[in-house]
Amino acid sequence: MPSFQSALAGAFAGVPAGHRGVLSAAASGLGDFIGHCGGDIDHIFGISGIDPELLGSPTLSLGLVNYCRVMEEAARSSGEDNFGLYYGRQFKPQALGLIGYIGLCSPTLEQALRNVVSAFPCHQHDTLTRLVDQGECLRLDYQVHHGAILARRQDAELTLGMFLNLIRYVLGPQWAAREVQFEHPRPEGWHEHCKVFDAPVYFEQPFNSLLIPKRDIGRTMPDSDPLLLAVMQDAIRRLNDRTPHQGIVDQARNQIHLLLAQGPLSLERVADNMGISPWSLQRRLREEGTCFTQMIDTVRRELAEYLLPQRQLPLSDIALQLGYSELSAFSRAFQRWYGTSPRTWRQTLHLAPC
Numbered sequence: 001m002p003s004f005q006s007a008l009a010g011a012f013a014g015v016p017a018g019h020r021g022v023l024s025a026a027a028s029g030l031g032d033f034i035g036h037c038g039g040d041i042d043h044i045f046g047i048s049g050i051d052p053e054l055l056g057s058p059t060l061s062l063g064l065v066n067y068c069r070v071m072e073e074a075a076r077s078s079g080e081d082n083f084g085l086y087y088g089r090q091f092k093p094q095a096l097g098l099i100g101y102i103g104l105c106s107p108t109l110e111q112a113l114r115n116v117v118s119a120f121p122c123h124q125h126d127t128l129t130r131l132v133d134q135g136e137c138l139r140l141d142y143q144v145h146h147g148a149i150l151a152r153r154q155d156a157e158l159t160l161g162m163f164l165n166l167i168r169y170v171l172g173p174q175w176a177a178r179e180v181q182f183e184h185p186r187p188e189g190w191h192e193h194c195k196v197f198d199a200p201v202y203f204e205q206p207f208n209s210l211l212i213p214k215r216d217i218g219r220t221m222p223d224s225d226p227l228l229l230a231v232m233q234d235a236i237r238r239l240n241d242r243t244p245h246q247g248i249v250d251q252a253r254n255q256i257h258l259l260l261a262q263g264p265l266s267l268e269r270v271a272d273n274m275g276i277s278p279w280s281l282q283r284r285l286r287e288e289g290t291c292f293t294q295m296i297d298t299v300r301r302e303l304a305e306y307l308l309p310q311r312q313l314p315l316s317d318i319a320l321q322l323g324y325s326e327l328s329a330f331s332r333a334f335q336r337w338y339g340t341s342p343r344t345w346r347q348t349l350h351l352a353p354c
Contacts, residue, residue: 022067022124023239025058025097030070033087039078048073058097059239064126064146071154082189084154088161089196093169096162098236099123103166103221105229110217112166113140115233122236126250128207136214137178141207147253150299151306153184156208157193163210164197170219174198178213181205185321188312248284252292256299260323267292296323301337304330308346315342 031041031052045052048070054060075083093100102119106112113131117140120129126146132139142159144152160180168175176198186203187193193201255270270292271281285291300322307318319330334342 021061021064023058023097023099024054024056024060024062025095025100026124027055027062027067027070028058028091028095028097030055030074030087033090034074034078037074037078037080037083037086039074039080044070044073044077059235061239064124064144065148068144068146068149068152068155071158072151075154081187082157082192084156084158085161085193085196087154088158088164091158091162091165093162093166096123098232098239100166101232102229102236104169104223105225105232106221107224107226108217108221109167109170109219110138112170112221113138113212113217115229116163116166119233119236122240126254134211137211138214138217140210140212142209143183143207143258145254145258147250147255147257150257150302153182153187156182156184160208160210161196167210167212167216170221171216175216178211180211181207181209183208185307185310185313185317187310247288248281249288249290249295252281252285252295253299256296257303260296260299260303261321265296265323297333300333304334304337304342308342309349311346315346318342 027050031045034041034044044050049066050062050070054062071084071087075081080086093104099116099119103112103116106115117129117131120127126144128141128143128145130141132141140163142156142163144155160182164177167177178199180193180197180199180201182193182201182203183205184203190201190203251274252270255273256265259265259269259273267282268278271278274281276284282292285295303322304318307313307321315330316327319327322330324330324333331341331343334340334345338345340348
């Protein structure tokens with residue numbers, strides 16, 4: 001742990017009036033880790049729209065779209081499909097900046113988890129974090145809620161790894177969750193997830209979650225510091241003054257993405273989840289130059305482009321992920337989008353030179 005003076009100076013150095021995205025501390029050491037995995041750092045940062053200069057200050061803001069994109073691009077370009085999993089495994093709580101020290105300075109592990117969950121919306125916008133009481137366990141949920149971010153597997157695995165490391169900081173490296181859940185489909189290298197978390201891992205779940213036994217959460221944090229905790233909490237709140245809200249199109253896209261695989265999708269259901277009337281949602285989308293059916297089509301097309309290269313996923317499973325009840329309906333839609341079948345598109349992609 002740093003001295004109080006150095007932590008205080010770091011907390012407020014370069015604090016802007018507001019930010020929209022994720023604090024750059026969440027990408028600490030990213031360039032070095034990309035290089036370690038054999039990736040071309042300049043190419044990956046360039047194609048993802050990441051300015052390396054921003055990574056030098058933990059209180060500057062990265063666009064959340066760019067942040068999730070750089071993780072996906074690093075996995076693709078380096079050939080390390082479990083990039084986020086391994087990046088998260090080595091990510092120490094101290095490297096997370098303000099949100100990390102909010103956890104470390106808390107009095108107990110339970111309070112650390114509650115303080116981190118409470119402050120997380122200031123650390124990263126357009127994101128759900130919550131603790132859910134499940135009897136013998138607390139379930140720590142994490143999920144990105146940004147309509148422009150459909151490919152987010154690497155970020156989810158990275159973030160649960162960060163949470164795991166905070167818990168292991170106090171309970172030791174052998175601690176394991178009761179179970180781990182991810183919202184994305186099971187990847188080819190899923191056995192590595194079981195090794196990293198040392199727990200049963202389930203995929204295609206409603207949220208990205210850790211199940212934490214309550215018997216483990218009463219432990220005192222070894223670096224508890226009430227004064228420093230108050231400083232860090234104040235600093236992270238100050239980052240969010242005058243922060244703009246997410247637009248209606250991105251909100252609707254996010255709800256469409258979350259609801260696609262959960263049964264029939266309707267304007268009424270999406271509007272209800274957004275807390276507005278169907279008529280109001282329809283009108284506001286029209287004002288933005290789009291409509292509900294067009295948005296569904298766009299989200300499905302973008303998700304198809306993300307899922308099809310994952311060759312371990314059967315086409316029938318992809319169809320269900322996109323909200324189609326039958327593979328034939330997905331095939332007809334894909335033919336309309338690209339003039340070919342999803343099977344042929346996947347084969348062509350596999351044969352294309354790298």
